Amino acid sequence: MNKSLLLNNFLLAVIWVIATGVATAENFIFGFIIGLGILWITATKKSDRKYFVILPKLVYFLLFLVWKLILSNISTVKESLYSKSKLEPGIVKVPLTLKDEFHIVTLANLVSLTPGTMVMDISDDKKVMYIHVMHLEDKDKFIRELKEDFENKLVELFA
Known part of the structure; x- marks a missing residue:
């Protein structure tokens, strides 16, 4: 992503907030959108x-990530509060399609950020990620959802 355009977009949003005299998050976002339009035209x-x-892909991904974190937190709270639920911890070997080290580290951080999961290791050849899962019912389903939810979206974002 062009960092100077992002910086200019933020600068235009700040100028918008100063010009309108209303320092709210909504006004900043509106100024950011106006700045985006100005930068697109020019x-x-x-x-x-x-x-x-x-930028739209990044915004979509961040909203998606927040949604997944909310769902994961709710699931973890249910697991913690209700003694009837059984924890089924397990370690999953997830094959990676990401090649770039930054992309792999980003994926590892996203997985570790999600409650109930933690990346334990990444193979030396960067082709496999080992993940500890607090409640593992189906390994194949976990791998499929991880790849669909996070890895594929990161591939789209970084493409």
């Missing part, structure tokens, strides 16, 4: 256009 380089493709 973008001359083809490389600058990539910013306008990545």
Whole structure:
């Protein structure tokens, strides 16, 4: 992502907040959207256009991540409060399609951020991630959901 465009977008949002005199999150977001429109109209380089493709993907991914964290927290609270539920801890070997080290570390951090899961290790060849799961009913389902929910979305985001 073009960092100068992102910085300019934030700067335009701050200018909007100062110009309107209303310092709220909603007004900043509105200023950010207006700044995005201004930057889109004035973008001359083809490389600058990539910013306008990545930014909506990033916003969608962050909203998706917040939603998954909320669901995971609710599940963890249920597991903690109700003694009838059985914890089924397990370690899952997840094959990785991500190649770049930054992308793999990002995935590992997202997995560890989610309650009930923790990345234990990544193989030396960066092809396998070992994850401890607090409540593991079906390994294949866990791997499939992890790949669909996080890994594939990261591939789209970083493409």
